[in-house]
Amino acid sequence: xxxxxxxxxxxxxxxxxxxxxxxxxxxxxxxxxxxxxxxxxxxxxxxxxxxxxxxxxxxxxxxxxxxxxxxxxxxxxxxxxxxxxxxxxxxxxxxxxxxxxxxxxxxxxxxxxxxxxxxxxxxxxxxxxxxxxxxxxxxxxxxxxxxxxxxxxxxxxxxxxxxxxxxxxxxxxxxxxxxxxxxxxxxxxxxxxxxxxxxxxxxxxxxxxxxxxxxxxxxxxxxxxxxxxxxxxxxxxxxxxxxxxxxxxxxxxxxxxxxxxxxxxxxxxxxxxxxxxxxxxxxxxxxxxxxxxxxxxxxxxxxxxxxxxxxxxxxxxxxxxxxxxxxxxxxxxxxxxxxxxxxxxxxxxxxxxxxxxxxxxxxxxxxxxxxxxxx
Numbered sequence: 001x002x003x004x005x006x007x008x009x010x011x012x013x014x015x016x017x018x019x020x021x022x023x024x025x026x027x028x029x030x031x032x033x034x035x036x037x038x039x040x041x042x043x044x045x046x047x048x049x050x051x052x053x054x055x056x057x058x059x060x061x062x063x064x065x066x067x068x069x070x071x072x073x074x075x076x077x078x079x080x081x082x083x084x085x086x087x088x089x090x091x092x093x094x095x096x097x098x099x100x101x102x103x104x105x106x107x108x109x110x111x112x113x114x115x116x117x118x119x120x121x122x123x124x125x126x127x128x129x130x131x132x133x134x135x136x137x138x139x140x141x142x143x144x145x146x147x148x149x150x151x152x153x154x155x156x157x158x159x160x161x162x163x164x165x166x167x168x169x170x171x172x173x174x175x176x177x178x179x180x181x182x183x184x185x186x187x188x189x190x191x192x193x194x195x196x197x198x199x200x201x202x203x204x205x206x207x208x209x210x211x212x213x214x215x216x217x218x219x220x221x222x223x224x225x226x227x228x229x230x231x232x233x234x235x236x237x238x239x240x241x242x243x244x245x246x247x248x249x250x251x252x253x254x255x256x257x258x259x260x261x262x263x264x265x266x267x268x269x270x271x272x273x274x275x276x277x278x279x280x281x282x283x284x285x286x287x288x289x290x291x292x293x294x295x296x297x298x299x300x301x302x303x304x305x306x307x308x309x310x311x312x313x314x315x316x317x318x319x320x321x322x323x324x325x326x327x328x329x330x331x332x333x334x335x336x337x338x339x340x341x342x343x344x345x346x347x348x349x350x351x352x353x354x355x356x357x358x359x360x361x362x363x364x365x366x367x368x369x370x371x372x373x374x375x
Contacts, residue, residue: 007041008155015117015140018084025084025116031066034116035081042161044069051163065096065111069163076166078111086115090130097124097133110171112161117141121161123175135175139250147251147290195221209342216338219347251290261313267353268295268315271307274358275365284369294318304368317348317361325367331360344371 015034018025025033036046046052050070056078057064067079080096082088096111113120121135136157142148149157160171191199200217204210256265272288272295279286279297286297286304294308305319316337319325326339326346333356337347348364350356358365 004041005151005155008158009151011037011041012140012143012151012154019117019141023084027081027083030084030116031081034084035067035079035114038114038116038119038158039067039069039079042158043163069166071163071167074167076110076163077161080111080113082113082115084116088113088115088118088120093120093122093130093134097122097130110161110166119158121157135178142250145250146288149250192221192224212340212342216340219338220340220343220345251292251295255292259312260309263354264313264315267356268307268309271315271317271356271358275305275307278358278362278365279369282366282369285373286369299369299373302372304372305365314353316350317358319346319348319364319368320344321346321364321368321371325364325371329361329364331364333357334360 018033039046039052044052050072053068053070054066055064056066056068065078066081068075069077069079078096080092082092086092092113096113109123109125111122111124113122118137118139120137122133123135124133126133138149138154138157140154143151143154159165160174165171195218197214199221200214203217203221204212204214253265253269256268260268272290275295275297276288279288284299284304286299289296289298289303294306296303296306298304303318303320305317307315308318309315317334321344323339323341323344326336329336329348331348333351334348335351337349339346346364348361
């Protein structure tokens with residue numbers, strides 16, 4: 001049945017199996033084993049040339065695109081397939097985009113580039129950089145993996161490639177809504193990433209906490225969007241952005257290396273892994289929750305501790321602990337950057353991040369877990 005979630009689950013497991021086997025499919029094998037079944041799941045009849053035309057090309061063109069999907073005379077979607085192990089770099093996206101839109105009579109706003117494992121949806125009508133044209137990028141091998149999208153999230157986005165969604169304008173509407181969200185995120189990041197004195201003062205007054213140091217308020221405002229106070233804001237330009245539909249992102253090394261120094265990413269991920277191992281060894285009931293700004297460890301809905309980006313090349317640790325725990329920290333290579341008694345939030349920084357050892361902070365981690373979990 002079109003769009004059946006169990007069927008998609010089986011397809012995802014097939015992709016994961018091929019990746020685990022390190023299958024080195026050439027493009028033709030990828031199309032038969034993965035792309036055709038995916039199109040069928042989306043409701044496209046790959047055996048009906050009135051719906052799906054393969055090796056389709058414009059009149060007068062020597063090269064074509066792998067699939068062109070139609071409803072009647074209306075061209076709705078172009079699909080360019082690559083081999084399973086293809087990283088889907090910019091060249092493949094430009095190769096696809098040059099076919100979209102075709103003309104006013106043969107207009108296809110949407111195109112996907114896929115290796116069977118990874119699917120990238122692009123809107124070729126969008127002006128600006130290549131990245132501004134990307135709606136979402138989905139790695140099926142990361143579905144239901146830590147930091148990856150859920151099966152339902154994957155299905156919801158893939159269904160924007162159905163004939164009904166494309167022809168009715170549902171896909172266009174979803175894009176427009178994402179653009180609004182993207183611009184709002186950019187505006188908030190620009191505002192909070194480098195908070196003005198007026199904003200800091202407003203927050204202090206509204207919170208009834210005019211006694212709070214201004215620099216502490218600025219730190220917490222900037223931390224909400226993963227920035228260092230007074231740093232240059234890197235807002236997404238109007239009309240486009242770095243990546244759309246963040247919920248589909250996999251927060252792994254390649255993701256963080258898009259906006260952070262590679263050595264800093266090594267340190268950041270090593271510390272996050274060390275915290276996860278410590279929590280597991282202690283049998284703490286916390287869940288690891290990564291996002292674009294930090295990797296947090298939550299007890300229920302509350303963060304106990306996290307490792308957090310403060311700039312392109314630096315990070316720190318955050319703990320929710322009673323003040324006494326900070327005073328008794330006694331770690332040789334770590335220092336207290338700030339402590340907010342109202343939120344019980346401590347920011348700890350490492351003097352030698354290249355050799356950061358969280359074992360020195362074990363008592364602080366323990367205090368944070370007990371403080372939140374009530375253990």
